[in-house]
Amino acid sequence: MPKKKIRMKVNLPSKHPAKKMKQISQRDRKTRESLIGLADRVVQAAKQRKDPHIDVPSRTLSNVRYSPRKRIIEMGNNTNRRQLFNLSQAKAYMQTMLVASGCKKLVDDGKTTSIRGLFYMLKHTIEGTKEETFSTQDECDPIIEDTEVLLGNLREELHLYAQKRGDMVGPIVLNDSGDQIDCARMGSGGYGIPSIVEPEVVKFVRCDAKFVLHVEKAAVWQRFNEDKFWKKHKCLLTHGNGQPPRGVRRLLHRLHHELELPIYCLLDNDPWGYYIYSVIKQGSINLAYESQRMAIPEARYLGLRSIDLERCGLSESVKITLNENDRKRAKQIVRYPWFEKKRSWQREIKKMLENDFKLEVEALISKDISYVTEEYVPARLRNRDWLD
Amino acid sequence: MPKKKIRMKVNLPSKHPAKKMKQISQRDRKTRESLIGLADRVVQAAKQRKDPHIDVPSRTLSNVRYSPRKRIIEMGNNTNRRQLFNLSQAKAYMQTMLVASGCKKLVDDGKTTSIRGLFYMLKHTIEGTKEETFSTQDECDPIIEDTEVLLGNLREELHLYAQKRGDMVGPIVLNDSGDQIDCARMGSGGYGIPSIVEPEVVKFVRCDAKFVLHVEKAAVWQRFNEDKFWKKHKCLLTHGNGQPPRGVRRLLHRLHHELELPIYCLLDNDPWGYYIYSVIKQGSINLAYESQRMAIPEARYLGLRSIDLERCGLSESVKITLNENDRKRAKQIVRYPWFEKKRSWQREIKKMLENDFKLEVEALISKDISYVTEEYVPARLRNRDWLD
Numbered sequence: 001m002p003k004k005k006i007r008m009k010v011n012l013p014s015k016h017p018a019k020k021m022k023q024i025s026q027r028d029r030k031t032r033e034s035l036i037g038l039a040d041r042v043v044q045a046a047k048q049r050k051d052p053h054i055d056v057p058s059r060t061l062s063n064v065r066y067s068p069r070k071r072i073i074e075m076g077n078n079t080n081r082r083q084l085f086n087l088s089q090a091k092a093y094m095q096t097m098l099v100a101s102g103c104k105k106l107v108d109d110g111k112t113t114s115i116r117g118l119f120y121m122l123k124h125t126i127e128g129t130k131e132e133t134f135s136t137q138d139e140c141d142p143i144i145e146d147t148e149v150l151l152g153n154l155r156e157e158l159h160l161y162a163q164k165r166g167d168m169v170g171p172i173v174l175n176d177s178g179d180q181i182d183c184a185r186m187g188s189g190g191y192g193i194p195s196i197v198e199p200e201v202v203k204f205v206r207c208d209a210k211f212v213l214h215v216e217k218a219a220v221w222q223r224f225n226e227d228k229f230w231k232k233h234k235c236l237l238t239h240g241n242g243q244p245p246r247g248v249r250r251l252l253h254r255l256h257h258e259l260e261l262p263i264y265c266l267l268d269n270d271p272w273g274y275y276i277y278s279v280i281k282q283g284s285i286n287l288a289y290e291s292q293r294m295a296i297p298e299a300r301y302l303g304l305r306s307i308d309l310e311r312c313g314l315s316e317s318v319k320i321t322l323n324e325n326d327r328k329r330a331k332q333i334v335r336y337p338w339f340e341k342k343r344s345w346q347r348e349i350k351k352m353l354e355n356d357f358k359l360e361v362e363a364l365i366s367k368d369i370s371y372v373t374e375e376y377v378p379a380r381l382r383n384r385d386w387l388d
Numbered sequence: 389m390p391k392k393k394i395r396m397k398v399n400l401p402s403k404h405p406a407k408k409m410k411q412i413s414q415r416d417r418k419t420r421e422s423l424i425g426l427a428d429r430v431v432q433a434a435k436q437r438k439d440p441h442i443d444v445p446s447r448t449l450s451n452v453r454y455s456p457r458k459r460i461i462e463m464g465n466n467t468n469r470r471q472l473f474n475l476s477q478a479k480a481y482m483q484t485m486l487v488a489s490g491c492k493k494l495v496d497d498g499k500t501t502s503i504r505g506l507f508y509m510l511k512h513t514i515e516g517t518k519e520e521t522f523s524t525q526d527e528c529d530p531i532i533e534d535t536e537v538l539l540g541n542l543r544e545e546l547h548l549y550a551q552k553r554g555d556m557v558g559p560i561v562l563n564d565s566g567d568q569i570d571c572a573r574m575g576s577g578g579y580g581i582p583s584i585v586e587p588e589v590v591k592f593v594r595c596d597a598k599f600v601l602h603v604e605k606a607a608v609w610q611r612f613n614e615d616k617f618w619k620k621h622k623c624l625l626t627h628g629n630g631q632p633p634r635g636v637r638r639l640l641h642r643l644h645h646e647l648e649l650p651i652y653c654l655l656d657n658d659p660w661g662y663y664i665y666s667v668i669k670q671g672s673i674n675l676a677y678e679s680q681r682m683a684i685p686e687a688r689y690l691g692l693r694s695i696d697l698e699r700c701g702l703s704e705s706v707k708i709t710l711n712e713n714d715r716k717r718a719k720q721i722v723r724y725p726w727f728e729k730k731r732s733w734q735r736e737i738k739k740m741l742e743n744d745f746k747l748e749v750e751a752l753i754s755k756d757i758s759y760v761t762e763e764y765v766p767a768r769l770r771n772r773d774w775l776d
Contacts, residue, residue, distance in 0.1 A: 111614060111757050114607035120753040123705050132705055164555075164606055167580055176575025187564025188589060192555055192577035201576060218552055219502035226499060317511050317520055365508040369499050 025200040034151045035104040055079040057149040066337040071297035073283040106159035161195035166248040170236035171208040195247040227373040269304035270358035271329035301387040306351035318363035413588040423492045443467040445537040454725040459685035461671040494547035549583035554636040558624035559596035583635040615761040657692035658746035659717035689775040694739035706751035
């Protein structure tokens with residue numbers, strides 16, 4: 001019994017322990033445990049008179065693979081050993097511990113910060129030397145990613161957030177940090193999707209939507225919102241200002257898996273649009289360790305399509321000629337394993353290369369300002385005319 | 389009487405005239421009048437067998453001046469004549485009319501779009517020729533700005549919006565497009581400030597705030613929001629993700645002038661931070677024609693300051709050495725007419741050049757994660773320690 005008490009003390013946060021312990025969520029408790037586990041392993045090694053080390057899963061292309069069964073990009077099992085008593089590894093080892101201790105402080109204090117904020121929290125000159133813990137942000141960022149994979153905790157669980165970008169509107173009521181938010185009554189601006197949307201922060205209270213329409217750009221989202229598309233079609237409307245940030249991807253994932261909403265993506269007919277779809281669907285190579293909680297293999301591509309110039313009778317003047325980089329990217333993307341076996345995607349990408357031009361969603365405006373909301377998307381949905 | 393009827397018909401929008409006329413706001417009515425006035429002048433010139441022309445106020449540096457009385461940057465009276473029957477001006481003349489007619493359609497339809505959207509609306513090959521109305525967005529954007537100054541209508545009044553960026557939280561209740569929004573109950577994300585915040589879209593319903601704290605970056609805003617600074621200090625908290633976009637500047641202007649809230653700006657101690665302050669306060673050279681409705685000469689600079697490394701006892705390791713561009717910009721800014729006569733600003737900028745380093749607001753995190761919200765800003769406010 002006394003032993004248990006001591007154990008408890010070690011786990012207690014630094015300030016106002018009693019108060020904070022009450023507030024700490026289930027998820028924060030788990031994150032703390034994994035952070036403390038990391039520290040415990042150093043103590044154990046020391047007690048056993050062994051060299052402390054950590055095995056960091058390797059975040060290289062060679063350690064990433066597509067799982068045809070799960071239909072997501074995953075990390076393999078390769079790891080890199082990082083030792084304290086090794087001149088070339090000691091700095092990275094200590095930086096990893098420093099990042100972990102910074103995150104533990106954040107979790108204990110119930111506070112969050114940006115990766116820039118964490119960098120400043122940890123940056124200092126090591127006593128008695130002229131050595132800086134981190135000289136630049138670039139040195140800190142990969143260590144943060146290492147810590148994520150090492151602990152198996154998402155950045156958001158470590159109380160770090162990425163830039164916020166993206167909005168949502170539609171018939172869903174959320175509880176965000178204790179405030180009830182009706183996304184159908186958010187004016188012209190919509191609900192700004194926060195960077196941390198884990199269930200402890202954002203709870204789904206009530207949802208009358210039948211699907212999610214995710215569009216690429218804020219301007220297109222604005223068109224759909226102004227035309228109250230989400231009211232007519234009982235859907236949620238999201239955008240991520242280009243490549244959706246982690247918060248938006250995670251929210252789409254939760255909407256799909258917890259509320260069983262199909263996700264339709266309205267993106268540009270260009271390699272960048274294809275790539276955004278690919279990341280939403282299978283995950284990205286850089287953040288392969290997050291696919292499990294981010295990727296949505298059932299996401300559907302609703303357009304724009306390489307056949308749309310003819311199909312929709314668009315003016316020739318909305319065509320944008322592909323540049324060398326577009327062509328190169330398209331040829332890479334057409335060989336992605338998840339596109340390689342899909343005839344429809346092979347046709348789509350090859351047709352774009354034949355066209356030698358790309359089309360933005362905004363090009364539909366040349367027909368009529370509301371053509372995209374009143375004709376294009378309703379027709380695609382009615383005819384179940386999408387790629388997946 | 390019959391004459392009046394005919395006049396009415398000309399003014400009616402193209403679709404569902406009766407329905408739309410009811411909805412059209414006072415401001416939209418005024419915008420339509422100025423757009424129609426532009427077209428009327430072409431008709432008048434034709435009737436009088438004169439060459440149609442427009443006189444566009446010149447948006448060049450030489451036509452911009454600082455008014456010491458109003459304390460804002462203003463446009464002078466120089467104009468450039470643009471004639472239809474002049475080979476070198478005909479294209480620009482017709483493009484201006486095209487932009488105006490596109491905006492009229494938007495106002496009539498009660499719809500808004502981005503400048504990208506307008507570009508696509510107007511882009512087409514002129515019948516019987518191979519000539520495009522606009523070949524690229526770059527050709528369209530300055531014509532949009534010309535149309536703004538020509539008509540004396542803000543872009544937002546022409547139903548065009550810029551990118552949305554920036555959030556607000558605090559004790560204010562708004563009506564945004566018919567939805568009541570309590571900015572004190574918006575969860576972790578806050579109210580996303582729309583790009584169009586004119587009184588027809590955003591109405592102030594109730595406000596219990598005593599001032600506005602405007603911070604530069606989303607991450608800093610997040611810190612203040614998480615620490616509920618706005619509750620403790622009864623203030624509104626805004627950010628503009630760097631240089632605030634038009635919507636944020638216009639909202640700050642309205643909060644200051646209509647609700648009489650003082651505006652305090654917490655920005656980085658670097659030339660970019662000084663410049664952001666300068667734009668909020670006096671307006672920018674590029675958008676001088678908007679100063680009247682955007683600039684806030686009474687805005688106050690709350691920090692960071694060149695004395696803060698010593699004053700706050702910050703670690704040497706948070707210093708960022710100025711680069712050549714920083715030094716150049718600082719030397720330009722110190723000579724801005726509104727800084728030139730203020731001893732405090734002369735000292736501030738010279739001290740930064742002497743320091744030869746800059747400081748970001750996030751650097752305060754090295755003291756403590758909540759130092760900025762619990763110590764720095766409260767002390768500045770208590771001691772009325774700001775620059776203006």
